[in-house]
Amino acid sequence: MSHDGVGPRAVMRSVAFLTAGALAVPLLAGCGSDDKAGKPLAGPEIAPAARALVADGGTLRWAVDDVPETLNTFQSDADAVTGRIAQAVLPSMYRQDAAGRPVRNADYLESAKVVDTEPKQVVLYKLNQQAVWSDGREIGAADFAAQWRALSGKDSAYWTARNAGYDRIEKIERGANDLQVKVTFARPYADWQSLFSPLYPKDVMGTADSFNDGARRALKVTAGPFAVRKVDRKDDRVTLVRNPRWWGHPAMLSEIDLEAVARDKRAEALAAGKIDLAEIDPADAERIDLAARAKGTSTPLQGASPLLGPGGGRLAAKSLRSWVRAHDGELSGSRLRALKKRLRQLERKEKQQANLRAFEVRKSLEPAYTQLALNGSAGPLADERVRRAVARALDRKALAETVLKPLGLPAQPVGSHLALAGQAAYADNSGAIGGQDTAEAQALLADAGWVRGGPVKPQKKKGDKAAGSQGKKARETSEDGDGTYIVGEDNKADERKDRGGEDGAKHLADGKQYGDGHLRQGGAPGAYAPKGTAAPAGASSGLLAKDGKPLVLRFVIPSGPGSETLRTVADRIGTMLARVGIRTDVTKVSDDSYFKDHIASGEYDLALYSWPASAFPATDARPIYAKPVPAADGSLNVEQNYTRVGTDQVDQLFDQAASTLDSGENHALIRKADSRIWAAAGSIPLYQRPQLTAARKTLVNTGAFGFQTPVYEDMGFLRKGAKPSASASAKR
Known part of the structure; x- marks a missing residue:
């Protein structure tokens, strides 16, 4: 899960976040004619170019959120950048295609298939005979066995984040020769393709010490097109260089520098020529689009003040210089200094804009979706009827359009908790709870005992003298400067226009997926008595109450930079x-406390955060929706189910799917589980996250990847005079 970014599935296995960065397809075959998955809503946009058009050498400077704390993706503090590095330097038996479906990685694997199911499931891997570690040793059964033992959960000395799948393996043996690996499962495991991606050498997995500490700061032995040269925490950079023992197509780039750059600083870094590739927020994407257009022809409005920036286009600085020249003798000293300061600002910005013309924005949708989480552990939302009422009140299509339509991306609400459109397990199961229906939502609330105009007792809240009093315009501001406010209070704020849609979302930012700009709220609909009519005691615009308490849900959102989308x-x-x-x-x-102190601890009623879509939902999604159970110490073990809503039936369906090798039956079980998750209304999927990447125009085979696993060895800069083609193929 991530409120920040979504990472690859290896990251989802090790932490509750995602991001990347990095986050549902079947494990075996597709569903054939009964395939309900459809097509991805948006494909990758990476400026594909044949390798012959790509220059040999060069350094790609790629902005990332941070330098990772560990290079071991199976540790709890791994993040999206950990996964990105692993993709470039370590073996993966399977990778994802543009539709988010797993495909065999021929650089490492000649074949892999289930060769026996009775009495036990046996998978036979045949490795690429050229596949070797950077120290010259062949990749083989010893590496598979070491990773299994480390991740099986049987040895507590290994500080592993998750053991799913590895705990079902009974033994690993050498096959008929050194290139064959035979894996026998104690219990059937449908998601066997999820294992050994990435694969670490036995040097890392062989002992608890090397697993826990040895791979945190360095990877001495690798087996990808690139190798880790240095993790520099002082300069916030990870340097990857060509692996001289790489047997596949040679890497076109000689070096990739992953440089930590804050999202709100990336446009400046691009303009300054410090980076070549960066995921960006919509506001920065708009700046790059504007820079690419023809020079503006705006001129100062008659009587306009130069302090406001005459000439709204790229001629603003020129217009201001001309205005100052024409009125030089009329300007006082202080006014002249103010104008010169404004002129310097405009000139600096226009220089940045000119430099941004070297870049373009590549767009797709991330393999992750944003959801509304409803904490069902206590309070009004412990009642399933209230949760269902919340779901029926939402216009999910309008919410998706708010975020995606201004960006020119498909604004289709997500219909599944367990997969995204295009992935083989996907089907729109939202009908299990129904679409937006105000009357039905109100009926559910009435059935749960919440009545309009009921008496309300004063509700005291820390920091408020009378939090339950009616007509309160705003909460007090907290110590860190982040305020709270009530949507639905009987005050003038509720009479302001709802600026949703394209205009309200024009400058949204979904880089970190939470924000600080709000749309103004519209008042709750209802009949109004003639002026002077006394309202019933405790009534507030027809809002609801029960047992003397108003129906108010605490909606927790982060406050940091780049948070505009979630807040909107x-x-x-x-x-x-x-x-x-x-x-x-x-x-x-604050961003730092959002997940730790609120989502994970259950200190919220409503919250927005993201989950990555896995190619293996029976394994990866189970802890997200598992029914919480009491732990030995008396606490509640929620795993990754931060809504605290779960059912025995959903758990059973996940268990059945994980043990079902028939792909059609597996997908049917996943979809049935999703329908039950919808019906429980613990979380409401809203929209697939936008992916906006600024890339230097000469940079090819990289950008907004969508579902697709990057092919690092094909990335590079165009040869002089060459041009990328939308029809060109970067496939080998």
Whole structure:
């Protein structure tokens, strides 16, 4: 899960986040004519070019969020950058194609198939005979066995994050020769293709010490097109260089530098020529698009003040210089200094804009979706009827359009918790709960005992003298400067126009997927008595109450830079809920505490965060939706189910799917589990996350990858005079 970014599936296995960065397809065959998956809503946009058109050499400077704490993807503090490095330097038996489906990686694997199912499942791997580690040793059964033992969960000395799949293996043996690996499972395991990707050498997995500490700061032995030269925490950089023992197509780049650059600094870094590739927010994407257009022809409006920036286009600085010249004798000293300062700002910005013309924005949709999480452990949302009412109040199509339509991306709501459109396990199961229906939402709330205009007792809240009083315009501001406010209160804020849609979302940012700009809220609909009519005691715009308490849900969102999208979406959701009588108390918290102190600890009613879509949902999605159970110490073990909503039936369906080798039956079980998850209304998928990547125009075979696993050896810069082609293939 991630409120930040989505990473590859290896990252999802090791941490609750995602991001990347990095995050549902069947494991065996497709569904044939009964395939409900459809096509991906957006494919990769990577400026494909044949290798013959790519220059030999060069350094790609790639902006990332941070230098990872560990290079071991199976540790709990691995992140999206850990996974990105692993993709470039370590073997993966399978990779994902543009539709998010696993395909055999021929650089490492000649074949892999289930050769026996009775009495036990046996998978036979036949390795590429050229595949060797960077120390010259062949990749073989010893590496597979070492990874199994480390991740099986049987030795607590290994600090592993997850053991799913490896704990089902009974033994690993050498096959008929050194290139064959025979894996026998104690229990059937449908997601066997998820294993050994990435594969670490036995040097890392062989002992607990080397696993726990040896691979955190360095990887001395690798087996990919690149190798790790240096992890430099002082300069915030990881340097990857060509692997001289790589047997596949040679890497076109001589070096890849992964450089930590904050998202709000990336446009400046691009303009300064410090980086070549970076995921960016929509506001920066708009800057790059504007830079690519023809020079502006704006001129100062008659009577316009130069301090406001005459000439709204790229001629602003020129216009200001001309205006100052024409009025030089009329300007006082202070006004002249202000104008010169403004001129320097415009000139600096225009220089940046000119430099940004060397870049373009490549767009896709991430293999991850944003959801509304409903904490069902306590309070009003412990009642399934209230959760279902929240779901029925939402116009998910409008929310998707708010985020994606201004970016020119398909604005289709996500219909599954367990897969995304194009992945083989995908089917739109949202019908299990139904679409937006105000009357149905109100009926569910009434059935749960929440009535309009009921008496409300004053509700005290820390920091408020009378949090339950009506007409309160805003909460007090917290110590860190992040305030809270109520959507649905009877005040003027509710009468302001809802600026949703394209205009309201024009400058959204979904880089970190949470934000600080809100849409203004519209008032809750209802009849209004003649002026002067006294309202019933405790009534507030027809909002709901039960047992003397108003129906107010605490909506927690992060407050850091790049958080505009989540905050905008949160405000639109608040408006939708107000229309059925539910108020939302929106609380902004610091980025550092958002997950740790609120999501993971259950200190919220509503929250927005993201989950990556896995190619192996029976394995990877189970802990996200598993029914919480009491732990030995008396606490509640929620695994990764931060909504605390789960059922025995969903758990059973996941278990059945994980043990079902028939792909059609496996998909049917996954879809059935998803329908049950929808019905429980613990989380409501909203939209697939946008992926915006700024890339130097001469940089090819990289950009916005969507589902597709990057092919690092094909990345590079065009030869002089060469041009990328949309029809050119970077495939080998």
